[in-house]
């Protein structure tokens with residue numbers, strides 16, 4: 689009976705007020721789970737919201753501080769942090785980036801407006817950010833501004849300190865791959881695997897690229913156009929272009945294609 693009631697409550701209260709849990713893991717093992725919103729010591733931060741190109745003040749806590757509290761200092765010796773989101777999105781971000789730039793986990797807007805964005809990059813889709821959203825103090829950082837919405841995962845429900853090689857062995861380029869393929873792999877990790885898996889490894893927000901097999905269905909120049917401006921190919925698509933403000937984006941597209949050609953040919 690209590691369970692039925694709990695279910696009823698979950699389905700009848702608007703999502704913005706549901707208390708949620710944020711999980712902290714080490715190599716897949718749950719270490720801590722904290723209730724969100726976490727009011728104690730919460731503060732606000734103003735960022736240039738990359739999905740909307742405007743300044744927004746959010747309420748949350750600095751990422752490094754939350755990690756130290758949840759996992760102790762050990763995570764700082766780790767390799768990558770994997771963010772897993774309710775909509776199937778995943779971001780794997782090197783620990784080093786959290787040492788170079790300041791990130792925050794946020795769970796509300798300061799002005800009390802709904803905790804959501806209108807995603808310009810995805811056909812103006814309105815999306816909830818709940819339960820948590822990873823943001824960066826990007827206003828004065830050229831590198832972060834050029835990266836746009838990259839490494840800003842929303843709907844984050846779990847944070848895991850991982851070794852990329854152990855967690856995603858199938859994404860590695862074939863042994864002995866040339867420099868271009870290796871570089872393309874790094875770009876793929878940054879710009880594609882958030883949404884797409886290859887053979888089951890990676891994000892679950894878009895179709896698996898092993899099944900889509902673009903190298904068979906599209907010519908290289910069609911694929912290039914798709915990656916640089918998908919909406920010119922299919923106006924309603926939810927796939928965003930590669931970081932629109934990145935000066936080297938055309939080169940990134942070519943390198944990603946080199947990587948895909950090589951990794952999708954792997955048996």
Ligand code: HEC
Pocket residue numbers: 876879880881882883884893894895900902906914915922924925926927928930944
């Ligand atoms: C935010 C999520 C997201 C990201 C990031 C993303 N995609 Fe997609 N992609 C999609 C979705 C959704 C589709 C499904 C097709 C549609 O919406 O029209 C798709 C479709 C595709 C297709 C199929 C195209 C076709 O003609 O059928 C390819 C190939 C592809 N993506 C490759 C990539 C590559 C390579 C990257 C990185 C540069 C990337 N995607 C980044 C969401 C994403």
